[in-house]
Amino acid sequence: MWDSVAGAWERNADSVDAQLTHATGVMLDAARLAGGDGVLDIACGAGSAGIAAAERVGASGRVVLADDAPMMVEAAARRSAGLPQVGTLVCDLASIDAPDASFDAVLCRHGLMFAEDHGAAVAEARRVLRPGGGYVAMTWDSRAANPWLGLLMDAVGEQFGVPFPPPGIPGPFALDDPDRLADVLRAGGLDDVDVTRIATPMRTASVDTWWELVPQLAGPVAIALAGMEEDVRDAIRARALGYAAEAARATGDGIEMDGSVLVASGQRTAA
Numbered sequence: 001m002w003d004s005v006a007g008a009w010e011r012n013a014d015s016v017d018a019q020l021t022h023a024t025g026v027m028l029d030a031a032r033l034a035g036g037d038g039v040l041d042i043a044c045g046a047g048s049a050g051i052a053a054a055e056r057v058g059a060s061g062r063v064v065l066a067d068d069a070p071m072m073v074e075a076a077a078r079r080s081a082g083l084p085q086v087g088t089l090v091c092d093l094a095s096i097d098a099p100d101a102s103f104d105a106v107l108c109r110h111g112l113m114f115a116e117d118h119g120a121a122v123a124e125a126r127r128v129l130r131p132g133g134g135y136v137a138m139t140w141d142s143r144a145a146n147p148w149l150g151l152l153m154d155a156v157g158e159q160f161g162v163p164f165p166p167p168g169i170p171g172p173f174a175l176d177d178p179d180r181l182a183d184v185l186r187a188g189g190l191d192d193v194d195v196t197r198i199a200t201p202m203r204t205a206s207v208d209t210w211w212e213l214v215p216q217l218a219g220p221v222a223i224a225l226a227g228m229e230e231d232v233r234d235a236i237r238a239r240a241l242g243y244a245a246e247a248a249r250a251t252g253d254g255i256e257m258d259g260s261v262l263v264a265s266g267q268r269t270a271a
Ligand SMILES: C[S@@+](CC[C@H](N)C(=O)[O-])C[C@H]1O[C@@H](n2cnc3c(N)ncnc32)[C@H](O)[C@@H]1O
Pocket: 002, 003, 016, 042, 043, 044, 045, 046, 047, 048, 049, 066, 067, 068, 069, 072, 091, 092, 093, 094, 108, 109, 110, 111, 114, 115
């Protein structure tokens, strides 16, 4: 699924990152990165979190950008081509192709919620962390706190009279509860667990620009829209633009919709 939207993630990485600049900084602070550290960015997509980490660990550090979608990894490799300390890897977050205790930090920005077994995915990340190393995951806060994305899913679901994504398919809001997210990190064997909520408003030039950007990035939505008849897609677009107009506030040079993420961190304290 994610391979099919890798091109859109690569083309629009700057827009994605603009919404997440502050939250990603908080994530990197929580990982307590130091010069020379080894960092794994798992479920890296086009690689932005790991590329930001590469600046912090410097030329003597090492960053691995890993994702189970090969085309995402290719995009991440192209975007990090000027950074000799960055390498790439195709692997699943439930089965990381790296030795035990081989990283100082593991980052996972908007990937953990897509794991089939969240606790097992954290335990696998813990395995590759050295004792004393830190794990930091970013997940989306609730659908209500993220109309910029939630209303798109509402518009698709209402077209067919069923929730979208369908029950059983892990969606972007699968880890939207701070207490549950903290429990997932503890279940994976991490200590000193902390969860912080950070506002990530989505800013674009107009609601039309929002429609041009967001549906092509949201993997399940992009695939669903691509397979629809044009009139169905048009009906969803009209409904989504109506919702977006209600949710959007005017800024000086465009519009803004609410957004919010959770940043969860924990340490591997035991050997
Ligand atoms: C919403 S994107 C986030 C990409 C990137 N981390 C970012 O924040 O820009 C989700 C990413 O998780 C990856 N992903 C989903 N399930 C995965 C799995 N089981 N193992 C590894 N990566 C996975 C997808 O391929 C996709 O690149």
